[in-house]
Amino acid sequence: MSIKSVAAKLFAKRIYHKTLAWANKPIETQETVFKSLIKNAKETQFGKDHHFDSIKTVLDFQKHVPIRDYEDLKPYIDKIKTGEENILWKGKPLYFAKTSGTTSGAKYIPLTKESMPFHIEAARNAILHYIHETRNADFVDGKMIFLQGSPILTEKHGINFGRLSGIVAHFVPKYLQKNRMPSWETNCIEDWDTKVNAIVGETIKEDMSVISGIPSWVQMYFERLQEKSGGKKIGEIFKNFNLFIYGGVNYEPYRAKFEQMIGRKVDSIELFPASEGFFAYQDSQKEKGMLLLLNSGIFYEFIKADEFFIENPKRYTIGEVEKGVNYALIISTNAGLWGYNIGDTVQFTSLAPYRLIVSGRIKHYISAFGEHVIANEVEKAMKEATADTNIVINEFTVAPQITPSSGLPYHEWLIEFENEPENFDAFAEAIDNAMRKQNIYYDDLITGNVLRKVVVTKVSKNGFQEYMKSQGKLGGQNKIPRLSNDRKIADNLK
Structure with a gap:
């Protein structure tokens, strides 16, 4: 056992107990987040427009702040893009994450110095929870690949623009830099076909232990590896590959194909990240669902999916949700999104702690x-x-x-x-x-x-x-x- 794996187990234990501290006090944790958000945004244009100085309770908030989608928030976003400060959140965001909208074309989601650390910590903590539960930390000595967008950013009015996965690439901890694949140069390739081929060339001879990405694109990577290796199983190419980390879509429809391509079963960790926030991660290999992150600068509300399109539907808070009900997920964040409908629907699989699955899209x-x-x-x-x-x-x-x-x-x-x-x-x-x-x-x-x-x-x-x-x-x-x-x-x- 290496020094690195021993250190990882000790760190994992510490993070596990820190998680328990807030997970065991869910309502109090969300109340603290709510009060902090209102306090920090009182002097913003949005805060003044929506009477944040008079908001004392969640009911006050719901009275003054309606549910919004991106189009409703766009006038504020446009002001920030021209360089104006203190619009949705204090100061200016560090980044705008560019995403593909279905009705709005490109969407630009702000990331602030307060919100950005939670994106990094959540991904790290998901792995640490896995280590704590399974006692498996051997993979930390192998190579890890994260299939993601280009980290090339463009700057305008003091704000960097890029894809979320590309932005996150700038925050990879130093202790992972030597293990991380692909190279920076390959990661910067924009054309996906060219990029996957370059990644295959760089990784096929490496000791890959962790592979991460959206299942459909990891599948494409695996197919190219098999073509280049003359049809070998992925498990033969990467003998120490035993952990797959994914998000964005349900893995289950892909699982049989993956196990066939790999040649064996591998453990997996599900994540629920988005440009708007990192909402949940799988904290246990034994329990169904992902742990909802209640202490990460996000205040959550939930609307029953079958009531979503009626006028003034009831907005539930964490203490009011039920297992098995399909909810539209509504967020208010320390990046300046308020009463924001992210478009995803969720169902709770556990209320102690709060774990959920992503059940679909409210418009899909x-x-x-x-x-x-x-x-x-x-x-x-x-x-x-x-x-x-x-x-x-x-x-x-x-x-x-x-x-x-x-x-x-x-x-x-x-x-x-x-x-x-x-x-x-x-x-x-x-x-x-x-x-x-x-x-x-x-x-x-x-x-x-x-x-x-x-x-x-x-x-x-x-x-x-x-x-x-x-x-x-x-x-x-x-x-x-x-x-x-x-x-x-x-x-x-x-």
Whole structure:
């Protein structure tokens, strides 16, 4: 056992107990965060516009600060971009993280000197919790790769602009610099195809122990490694690779393919990061869900997803949430986002401590006939339909077909297979049965002959990658929506 791994275990124990201190006092922790946010933003333009000097309670806050999305906040963002100070948060942000918006085009999310440390600490603490629970720290002596966007930044009016993952690359701790892959030069390559090939060239001979990234893009990296190595398993190429860290999408639809490519099972850690904040991480290999970070400069509110689009829906705080309910996640942060709808929906798996899963996107659902199918349901159905089979999925998405050329409307599942089912009809039936068990509205539509059963459409090899490339969204933090209420993606794929 190396000195580095011993030190990691000692540090992990310390962080574990620090986490317990706030996790065991969730309501008090959130109250402290709330008061600090209001106090620090009283003299900002937003604080003055929304009467922060009169806000004493959460109810006061909810009265003065409505739920917002990016478009609602954009007038304030635009002022900051021209160099104005004390707009959403005191002073000026250190960075703007550029993200791809669905309705707004590019979005620019502020990162401040108060918010930035939490992005770094959360990723570190996720690994330390893993070390504390498993007592496995051997991987700290190997090489680690983080598939991320380019760290090249542009500066305007004293603020740096870039992708979140590229910004974070500037904060890699010194003790990880020697272990970190790829090189800075390779990380700066903008074109994703070129970058992945360069990463393969740099890493194929290294002792990789930790690999991190969005599953769909790590899969592409693995495929290129196998091509270059003459078809070797990833576990043969990297004999000490035993930890996969991911975020952005659910790993379960990819797990079977990954284990096939690796040649063995590896431990995994799920993260819930976004430009708007680092919200949660998997703190246990034994418990379901990710620990909600209640002490990280973010005040959380929750709106029941099925009430979200009504006028003035109830906004719940941490002490009021229930297990298993689908909530839209609303945040107020020390980067100056207030009553901000990030677009994700979550479900709590535990209330002591507060752990959750990401169940989908509030705008990503299928309800062409009132069924309101969400991402978590289609992913569970896929997992159930492929369990105990040789079927392996590379990628999939689901869309409604409202006007078929013949017969009843249906939900179309567009799937790129690694290993196809022997019987497509039986596979579609298994998906349909799994959906009907989960969603009573969908079941009623099938029973009532409003919809016919699931239709499975095969997507050609690399079809999803080609689609993302055609949209200018290959690589980085971009990902395919698991489902949508229109056919834009489905028709492009076909």
